[in-house]
């Protein structure tokens with residue numbers, strides 16, 4: 001009798017736990033996929049033959065060719081200045097599926113079926129890693145991959161390498177096309193002790209220097225600063241800010257699918273990211289209620305106008321229609337020439353010094369990656385809003401007739 005009761009209750013419990021975990025985590029195993037309706041799965045390793053992704057859920061009839069994706073990849077591409085890794089990867093993207101030439105317009109458009117993208121790896125130098133194949137780089141994920149899986153692809157960091165993020169940038173290029181009027185831009189706002197002066201912020205400037213820095217005066221000192229660090233065999237961290245304009249009000253799914261929650265998860269999912277904040281972020285801890293709450297007025301267009309944006313464009317996990325503002329902190333590159341103390345996989349204490357080609361500040365190339373992740377999350381929420389609510393209600397509402 002007792003045995004029968006145990007058997008009867010156990011499967012029900014398991015079923016409930018499974019459903020609950022699905023609510024908070026749409027990705028069951030093995031966590032190489034993100035998004036709900038705009039769903040991106042990436043594959044590939046740093047020194048494998050290629051990297052790629054499959055984007056499922058992209059709506060049909062959106063014009064799409066490689067030329068729409070390539071400019072974004074070119075911004076992230078390594079080897080473009082002496083301030084990033086010298087690995088030479090053209091990152092030429094191929095669309096393998098999910099597009100077709102529409103007879104009516106003569107344009108290649110998405111078909112609504114999975115879009116597979118592929119980028120060949122062409123400049124691997126695996127021998128650079130043979131010295132450290134059994135040793136763990138302090139700050140890198142060598143130990144954790146080893147202790148989790150019992151083996152690791154040490155060549156260029158394998159799957160733990162940020163090489164994979166090229167596919168996120170490619171997916172982001174498609175995501176940007178889904179939300180009408182969406183403009184997602186990113187900038188490096190701090191490198192080591194050097195912070196931008198917001199009074200000198202100029203979006204045009206980010207394309208004029210190799211650091212994606214919006215302040216010309218700060219950008220002018222970053223080159224010498226990085227050269228000095230590199231000569232010492234060191235590296236440095238950075239803060240990146242992403243601003244998404246044109247995000248319609250109403251995106252976000254409380255409670256477990258908040259827009260800010262999903263943005264934080266997506267940005268935290270970028271390699272080397274150690275902190276994320278939205279709007280005033282951690283600075284909100286220093287504010288009083290009347291300083292922090294963004295006051296409202298009715299604008300000339302009859303739409304609500306916020307007098308500030310401490311919320312970073314999100315309240316209650318739902319977009320307000322203001323620009324969505326997110327910042328993330330990136331740690332310094334762990335692969336450095338300066339010798340560090342560590343252990344090897346056989347339990348011996350040893351020292352390590354990493355040769356090979358590495359970014360002295362990974363925060364620079366993290367800018368286009370951050371933009372892409374924000375674009376993917378917003379596109380996903382845009383499609384979710386359309387799926388659940390249809391057209392977002394128009395504000396102001398009519399007053400009830402009394």
Ligand SMILES: Cc1cc2nc3c(=O)[nH]c(=O)nc-3n(C[C@H](O)[C@H](O)[C@H](O)COP(=O)(O)O)c2cc1C
Pocket residue numbers: 085139140141160161162165270271272273331333334335357358359362365366369
């Ligand atoms: C664009 C970019 C480039 C990176 N390049 C390097 C690199 O050259 N060398 C390195 O040690 N880490 C590099 N990283 C960081 C590692 O991928 C990351 O620290 C590692 O995977 C461990 O993960 P975690 O830092 O998220 O814990 C890079 C990160 C990004 C975003």
